[in-house]
Amino acid sequence: MPLEIVQIPVLSDNYVYLAHDPATGATGVVDPAVHEPVLATLEKRGWRLSHILNTHHHPDHVGGNLALKAATGCQIVGPQADADRIPGIDVQLADGETWSLGGEEARIFDVPGHTKGHIAFWFAGSKALFCGDTLFALGCGRLFEGTPAQMWQSLSRLAALPDDTRIYCAHEYTESNARFAVTVEPGNAALNARYDAIRAARAKGQPTVPSLLGEEKATNPFLRPMSENLRATLGMMAADDVTVFAETRKRKDTFRG
Ligand code: ZN
Numbered sequence: 001m002p003l004e005i006v007q008i009p010v011l012s013d014n015y016v017y018l019a020h021d022p023a024t025g026a027t028g029v030v031d032p033a034v035h036e037p038v039l040a041t042l043e044k045r046g047w048r049l050s051h052i053l054n055t056h057h058h059p060d061h062v063g064g065n066l067a068l069k070a071a072t073g074c075q076i077v078g079p080q081a082d083a084d085r086i087p088g089i090d091v092q093l094a095d096g097e098t099w100s101l102g103g104e105e106a107r108i109f110d111v112p113g114h115t116k117g118h119i120a121f122w123f124a125g126s127k128a129l130f131c132g133d134t135l136f137a138l139g140c141g142r143l144f145e146g147t148p149a150q151m152w153q154s155l156s157r158l159a160a161l162p163d164d165t166r167i168y169c170a171h172e173y174t175e176s177n178a179r180f181a182v183t184v185e186p187g188n189a190a191l192n193a194r195y196d197a198i199r200a201a202r203a204k205g206q207p208t209v210p211s212l213l214g215e216e217k218a219t220n221p222f223l224r225p226m227s228e229n230l231r232a233t234l235g236m237m238a239a240d241d242v243t244v245f246a247e248t249r250k251r252k253d254t255f256r257g
C-alpha cells in the first residue's frame, strides 16, 4: 500500500512532509525544520511519529529533530557521510542501502553537491522521491559544499528514476526558478506552458510541489545541459554537460529577476 503523504508548509518557503504507512501505522517526518506544526498535524491525523528522515544538516531541515524526538521517542535516520552534523541521529544511511518505513522500502541515494553528506529517499512503491535541497521544481540546490561535477552526477542519478516519480523537494522556489529558466531556454514550449501554470497556481496560493520527474526532465534547465537551445543561449555549443551545468548554476546564483 503506498505511503500517505501530507505536505506541511513552514517558515517562509519550506515544505515538511509526513509519510504514513497505513499497513503498519509507521509515520515518518521528512526534514522537520520546526516541531510545533509537525506535532499539530500528527495530532489532527491521529498518527504517532516513529521516524525522522533527514536529507542533510541545514538548520531548516533538522531544526525540529530534538524536540520531536523528546516528544515522541522517534528514531532519527540520516546521512552517514554527515552523521556528526545531524542532531540526535540514530541510524546512518549510505548510498545504495535500503531502509524501510514500516512496510515501505526506500532506496538511499548519496547526492552530494548542496552539502557534502546529502541523501535522497526513493520509495519506489509509492513513486515518491524525498530529495531535500538537491533537485527542486525547475531548479537545484546551491553548491555550498560540493562541485558542479558532484551535483551533476547526483542530479543525473535522480533523473534516471521513472518519469512518474513525484519530486517532494523541500522548498517552494518554483516561481523564481521559472523566471530564471525561461531566460536560459526561451525556446522550450513545455517550459513556457509550465511557467504560465506555475504563475496561476501561485497567484491562488497553491503549492507547485510535488512535481513529476518527467516534467522536470522536459523543463528544468539543471537537468538539461544537453539542450541545444540552452547551449545556444549560453554560447556553449561544444562544451561537455558538466561545464554547461556549471555555467547554468553560476548564472542562477547571480540572477536578479
Ligand atoms: Zn539546505
Ligand code: FE
Residues within 6 Å of the ligand: 058, 060, 061, 133, 170, 171
Ligand atoms: Fe533548505
